Amino acid sequence: MxxxxxxxxxxxxxxxxxxxxxxxxxxxxxxxxxxxxxxxxxxxxxxxxxxxxxxxxxxxxxxxxxxxxxxxxxxxxxxxxxxxxxxxxxxxxxxxxxxxxxxxxxNKSVMKSKLRSAGVEVARALTISNIRQLVDAGDEIGWPVVVKPVIGSGSMNTYKIHNREEAASFLETPQADWFRNSRYQIIVEEYITMKGEYHCDAIIHNGQVVFFVLQRYFSPLLECTGAWGGSIMIGKGDERYDKISAIYPKVVKALGLKDGVTHMEAFWTGTKFIVGEISCRPAGGGIPKSILLKYGIDLWDAFTAASLNLEYNHKASELIPGIIANIDLPVQTGRLVDICTIDELSSIDGFVSADLSPVGTLFSEPLNSSSATGIVYVQLQSDAELEGTLQQLKERYHSAYES
CATH class of the missing domain: 3.40.50.20 (Rossmann fold)
Known part of the structure; x- marks a missing residue:
């Protein structure tokens, strides 16, 4: 070059x-x-x-x-x-x-406006310039609401506010001060009652979705910061896979991406998806590696190639049968002074691989939805096996911190 x-x-x-x-x-x-x-x-x-x-x-x-x-x-x-x-x-x-x-x-405000204009269903939202407008915005949208900066990631500085009384109390907190000092506007959007939160990771070439994988978060991101988390792949025969495959091309066309990698989050209501947000970069946490293990597709290589105006071979191969789940190990603030070994974890059913933080790693605030002491990758035949695998993992995992 x-x-x-x-x-x-x-x-x-x-x-x-x-x-x-x-x-x-x-x-x-x-x-x-x-x-x-x-x-x-x-x-x-x-x-x-x-x-x-x-x-x-x-x-x-x-x-x-x-x-x-x-x-x-x-x-x-x-x-x-x-x-x-x-x-x-x-x-x-x-x-x-x-x-x-x-x-x-x-910019989530610009994004939602473009998607809404293209006929893609998104949460109702208002953009405000001062956190003091939160109560009025919530009254207009309807409680509960989610408040966050228009630019941000990993559930950082993102809060669910249940009612106007809670909003008034929130305005007196250090978290509200962060919004006052931020360079960004604030988006206040309706909280979607959902059956699950999903993410879809794709490669875009010449404006077309040429590869994508749908996965379900174990629990909505606002509920799992620092806790047991992760996501599990959804098989291609599932109705949710068909639903998201119909939406994704509309999203990409509305936002105008020609080449790159996208990470989209969406809420499943039980009958349809409502798009939360999308970014044109690889996902965080164990998502890229889970896709690499399953399909041999490296989203970071695809993203880098697109950024350099180079071609990337996006032809997938099924390297591991069944479905892959990536499991985030819980984390807390402090310096990690002890953690289990990979050998201790490898005896769980379906174990594929694991990445663990080394002793001495310092975890500090703010933690976000990608924060973890490590990630374990497992092979499953169905979603129903996940609970048992998680229980096995919880019995073997241990860690210790010092403040």
């Missing part, structure tokens, strides 16, 4: 690890924040900004880099870096997802 590649990134270590498979490390410039320094190899070309979401600050760094060696591509894998990555591509006339499309995927 002629020219340098900018990786505009936060703490997503997978992004750099996969990018160096395509581009020599010497040809990569990482724009990040100082708190993420330790996540990169010591020889990485690091360039610091105070906030990767600040387009002016990032552009100043990018222009200096471009003046010495032209920029060939921009990779922006985190929710906060998506819009600025699109802005850089538009500014420097680079291939890939431009600002308008990136903004539609990153």
């Amino acid at each position: 002629n020219g340098r590649v900018i990786l505009l990134n936060s703490g997503k270590t997978d992004a750099y690890r996969h990018l160096v498979k395509f581009v020599p490390a010497t040809g990569i410039d990482v724009i990040t924040e100082r708190k993420y320094t330790a996540l990169y190899p010591t020889n990485t070309n690091l360039h610091y900004v105070n906030d990767i979401a600040d387009e002016t600050e990032v552009l100043n760094v990018a222009r200096k880099l471009d003046s010495s060696d032209s920029i060939a591509a921009v990779v922006s894998p985190s929710e906060r870096s998506l819009p600025v990555g699109g802005y850089l591509r538009t500014y420097f006339n680079l291939p890939g997802t431009g600002f308008d499309v990136a903004w539609g995927f990153a």
Whole structure:
């Protein structure tokens, strides 16, 4: 590749690890924040900004880099870096997802407006500029509501508010202060009564959905931060699979993505899906690896290739029969001082593999829906086997922390 590649990134270590498979490390410039320094190899070309979401600050760094060696591509894998990555591509006339499309995927208010206009069912919502408007917004939409920043991920700074009294109390909390100090607007949306929350992960090529996998979260994301969590694949013969396959192309067309990887979350009411939100980057947690184990499809490689304007072979092969579940091991704040071994966990039924955090790992607030001390991957023949497998895992798993 002629020219340098900018990786505009936060703490997503997978992004750099996969990018160096395509581009020599010497040809990569990482724009990040100082708190993420330790996540990169010591020889990485690091360039610091105070906030990767600040387009002016990032552009100043990018222009200096471009003046010495032209920029060939921009990779922006985190929710906060998506819009600025699109802005850089538009500014420097680079291939890939431009600002308008990136903004539609990153900004939940813009996203829902575009989807609603395209006939895709989404939750009713209002966008407010001040958290003090929460009570009025909830009264207009109807309680309970979910409140969150228009740009964010992993259930961070996302809250379910049951009624106007709870909303009034919420306004006096440190959590409300976060919204007051945030650069982003706030979206207040109806809470969807659901039978389950699902995610669908796809590869998009030439504007078409060429590969996707549907999975069900064990419980809605707002209910499982730090606890036993994860998701399980849904078989292709299931009615839910057919329902989501009819919706997904409409979502992609409405938001205008030509090439890339998407992660969509949707609520199943028992008869239909209501789309929650979608992003044009790989999912977090164990989702990408579960798909790699099952189908041999590497979503991070597909995302990186699309960002570099390269082709990716998206032909899937069924490497493991049945369905795969990825199970998040519970976590709490503090330094991990003891954890079970993979050998202890490997005796559970259907065990495939596991990734565990090393002793010494520090977990700090805020935890989010992807926070875990490790992830266990299991093979099942049906959804009905999950409860028994989880029980076996709970009997074997142990960990200890110090504050």
